[in-house]
Amino acid sequence: MDRSSPTARDGRTERRFAPRTLPDQVAEELGAEIVSGRRKAGARLVEIDLAQEFGVSRGPIREAIRILERRRLVELLPRRGAYIKPVSLKSVADLFNVRTALSTLAVRTMATAPVESYIDTLARRCDELKAQVDVDDPIAFARTTTRAVKTIARGSGNELLVELLTDLANQTVWTMIWKSPLDYQTRDIRLASADLMAATLKAIRQRKPNAAVTHFGQLLEGDRDRALATLSQIRGEAFDLSALIHADESGVALQALAARPA
Template identity: 80%
Template sequence: MAATTYRRAAGDDEAAPVGRFSLRTLPDQIAEELGADIVSGRRKAGERLVELDLARDFGVSRGPIREAIRILERRRLVELNPRRGAYVKPLSLKSVADLFNVRTALSMLAVRTMATSPIESFVETLARRCDELNAGVEIDDPLSFARTTTRAVRTIARGSGNELLVELLADLANQTVWTTIWKSPLDYQTRKIRRQSADLMASTLRAIRQRRPNAAETHYRELLEGDRDRALATLSRMRGEAIDFNGIAAAESAGVVGRSSRPSGRAAVQP
């Protein structure tokens, strides 16, 4: 594991890493690094996470390590046994695909609802997110583009006016592997893909403004399913593990997450 540089903030008992994540808590940062190792396959299923060894590697006390392990347990990446310790849980690409599919299903409800009765303040916010995505097309920063896309997805969820839906999507982000898998650039790695994604989000916005829920869902589904397939393909290469895209398509055809846009390109848009 590469050494991490820390700095101690005034009045803090623990150091905070130097860099762009310095505003996050120390356990959060450690959990993200350990989680990224698990997602990428650098830490294998069944491997024990020894607090003393990790504290030495990260240059911190055992307290932040213990809390980081609890965070990973909530994200279903680690199994914590009070008498046996913490062990890395198996993480299949199918389980990651399931997470994408559930997120997509909830997002389809959100976008249809928002397009049926648009709330102007959220429409304006989504327009700003689309401008940010458009600007990000020419910038070779996949992670920044992914974060902006996530903010746009969150805006559509909030724009639905469905508070339970917003909470469920937040739980998916905070209590699953979702945040961790995006620590590495999994998508938006070429200008062409960024352009396509920005255009699909802009088309979704246009359909919302026009109160065309079917069209909004079509564009939005193509965007989110494209994100899923590219991210899974990248994870497959990172982990050296095959992913059964036919299995995902079978789930879609059964109505689990709806139609796939992957095999045939852009789906026909209905008013």
């Protein structure tokens, strides 16, 4: 399946898929269009139409729809078919806030009692981010940032926390968020983000958990605010950041959950 050529549907230029399974590729493309608002809530996903659109058989389409159901983007109704679920900017903000709450717990734990081998891994991620500052590839920068966040989670030594973050990525719209460049679109933003990650690493090395949380929290909240602002423009929807639920308001319950013994 080649979706890399310009499409007549909306005039945008498609990127080639990474080497993943066909259903995953279809699910990522459809999911990105649902999150961006190009496919509207309530619309029915018709297998035969999608098969023709993507140039594949109905089998991969059927499995892609199941993937989207697990990610809470599609609802399967008995004898009626698959329908797109509403994805509000508020729900996307909630996703970022939950990720921030779990991730700041991870960085606090790592800065207090780290798994030492992951400090070296995080240092490599910081070097990669620094090297990508001058490269105009927001999606690549976002992926490296995501890998750094995962490194911090693993470096905390809290296996349940790692599982929760992994489940968050696999079961929600998270894997769709960076399909289109929602953040890191300028050198200044990439530089500021790389500096915050480097400051987080320094605080971890110095065993300063409060400083690590401050720097890492600023990085993640900046990610959230810029991604939501860009997404609101793409979707043509009003966006009021002050009305969102902040991570610190839900952090106590989330930290208690993540700190439970496995």
